[in-house]
Amino acid sequence: MVNAEKEVLIRIAKDDKSVLDALYKEYRDPFLNYFKRYALSEDAIKDLYQETMIAFYQNGVRGKLKDLSSSIKTYIFGIGKYKAIDMIRKQKKNAELLNVSDEFETIELDEKELTTEQQKLKRHFTQLGESCQKMLTMFYYRGLDISDIVEIGGYKDANSVKSHKSRCVKQLRSLVNKK
Numbered sequence: 001m002v003n004a005e006k007e008v009l010i011r012i013a014k015d016d017k018s019v020l021d022a023l024y025k026e027y028r029d030p031f032l033n034y035f036k037r038y039a040l041s042e043d044a045i046k047d048l049y050q051e052t053m054i055a056f057y058q059n060g061v062r063g064k065l066k067d068l069s070s071s072i073k074t075y076i077f078g079i080g081k082y083k084a085i086d087m088i089r090k091q092k093k094n095a096e097l098l099n100v101s102d103e104f105e106t107i108e109l110d111e112k113e114l115t116t117e118q119q120k121l122k123r124h125f126t127q128l129g130e131s132c133q134k135m136l137t138m139f140y141y142r143g144l145d146i147s148d149i150v151e152i153g154g155y156k157d158a159n160s161v162k163s164h165k166s167r168c169v170k171q172l173r174s175l176v177n178k179k
Helices: 003-013 017-037 042-061 072-105 116-125 130-141 146-153 158-177
Strands: none
Touching (some): 003 017, 003 042, 017 042, 017 072
């Protein structure tokens, strides 16, 4: 590593954001061009760059770059590579989950084959709001776990999903138990 880069790392360790601005501008176009070869949209690549630079800066401020043996550019692109792979993996997982869930939606239940309790549950299920129907369908019908629902449903975290699911179940129970 060149002395100029060592100086940059020292300034980053001291939380000098002006250095980050300069690096951000310097590596942005090369980064965006390089990562076009990955199966990501332009917006996803821009998000990837943003996340990469944040991770780089956080590592610098935490002192993790003191013994950096590569150039700063190589290190940044390395972070980007791992983040891109993770992003692609998540996209594939979501696509697979959506494809699987689409198959389930085509299943029709014959009313004659349902028990009285199942018919009652089906009837009251349609009275729930759309978000509750979606939540309960993802969890109980499609069999998705909480982390998958967080990703697919765009929820903040697992606790949000659990809370929403609980409210929906409670609402459905009250409808079913009404006389």
